Amino acid sequence: TKLLLNCVGPYRIHGEPVVAACASSGCDYLDITGEPEFMEEMEAKYHEKAMETGSLIVSACGFDSIPAEMGVMFNTRQWVAPAVPNHVTAYVSLESDKRIVGNFATYESAVLGVANMDKLQQLRRSRPKKPRPVVSDHSTFLFVVDILVFHGLKDGDSKPWAWWLQYYLPTLQYYSPHIRCEKIYIVSFLSIASIGRGILVPEADMMLGHPDLFKPLPQTMMIAIPGPHLPKGPTIEYQEKIGLRALKLPSADAVVVRRTLVTLMENPHGLPGINESPEHIGKREAYWSSVKPAHFGVKIASKSLLGIYRILGVGVFIGLLCRFSFGRWLLLKFPSFFSFGWFRKTGPSEDEVRSASFKMWFVGYGFSDSNLASERNSKPDMEIITRVMGPEIGYVTTPISLVQCALIVLSQRENLPKGGVYTPGIVFGPDLQERLQENGISFDVVSKTALPSPAPA
Secondary structure, three states: OOEEEEOOOOHHHHOHHHHHHHHHHOOEEEEOOOOHHHHHHHHHHHHHHHHHHOOEEEOOOEOOEHHHHHHHHHHHOOOOOOOEEEEEEEEEEEEEOOOOOEOHHHHHHHHHHHHOHHHHHHHHHHOOOOOOOEEOOHHHOOOHHHEEEEEEOOOOOOOOEEEEEEEEOOEEEEEOOOOOOOEEEEOOHHHHHHOOOOOOOOHHHOEEEOHHHOOOOOOOOOOEEOOOOOOOOOOOEEEOOOOEEEEEOOOOHHHHHHHHHHHHHHOOOOOOOOOOOHHHHHHHHHHHHHOOOOEEEEEEEEOOHHHHHHHHHHHHHHHHHOOOHHHHHHHHHOHHHHOOOOEOOOOOOHHHHHHEEEEEEEEEEEEOOHHHHHOOOOOOOEEEEEEEEEEOHHHHHHHHHHHHHHHHHHHOHHHOOOOEEEOHHHHHHHHHHHHHHOOOOEEEEEEEEEOOOOOOO
């Protein structure tokens, strides 16, 4: 068997034996899970084994999280230099001429996911911290233009490590994304090399200075999100530009996008293939050089306030009852009642599937010039709205997404990584959008707008 497609959830119950078998045998594996705990646990347990055997394991190849991943990358690629994005929010709108009905396994996965949230947090705390994109935080006087970079080769490593040093008067603030993301204050450049908790870099291999004063080593790349942190915003937001009210959606999409960005930090030109053609190398590097890091969040949207209150009600039911075994039994025994008819054990009818569709709006805010992000108290002055649209999410869009990922694996295996546990965006990014567009999922630029400057205080 070359490739296995796993469509049986909940994956926390049924998924691990399949992943383990593929990782051990070298068989490639794709699934359609939207369960963050399952995905992160499989990465923790089987990534090294999959790399060793050549098994390419990619989760979230369905509606979770292909439209979100490809959509946010499509949005950030519209920011042409010197413009840069700061944050992108996806607004998911499910539409139908009839009733919207979801699959019971999706509902069951959501109930079990909320019930086991503590296990996910425990898993994350137990794993080594990975580097994330650097954020310019104006509240503590940290600016991208003031970052000092320390490059060095660790003994036995072929790739240099990159550490960031940021001005924080009267001392320097040292920030190593490779070591637990802890912030350590230092008073002297001479103490830098000894802070690494056993990771010592020979003095001859050190380079220290302002980024304008030297050329970084070619294997390293600093990924920074310009400007302030993502604003919190109201619980119920009205997004006037798209005419929708929205609530934060605790889905896997934001987690998957973040994992892709983390992998991109370690591999700024994308993941090299086993035996890539020169044409594909050029395509991959051009694609990833155009993708820009940004804060990302997902919200579920509705045209009516009543729709928002229904979504809130389902969330309250699940949040309260899933804490107890009897409550979980009630939720799973009577899904239609507790979801106001959105989920039922029989699933949707053929007519309900045919009449359903989705729109996913990506509203990005950023700066028309990256230099503006370095100014104190700066606020985004540019907005780009893009949109992904497609048919019913569970029974049409999900199979389209999964099958197109599978066809890439079967037809371009030499252009893909040898093995490992990855997100779909980092593996299929350069090739997937075109395939989706050819199969009924559209990507559009809605608007590019200059935002009015805030009135002076």
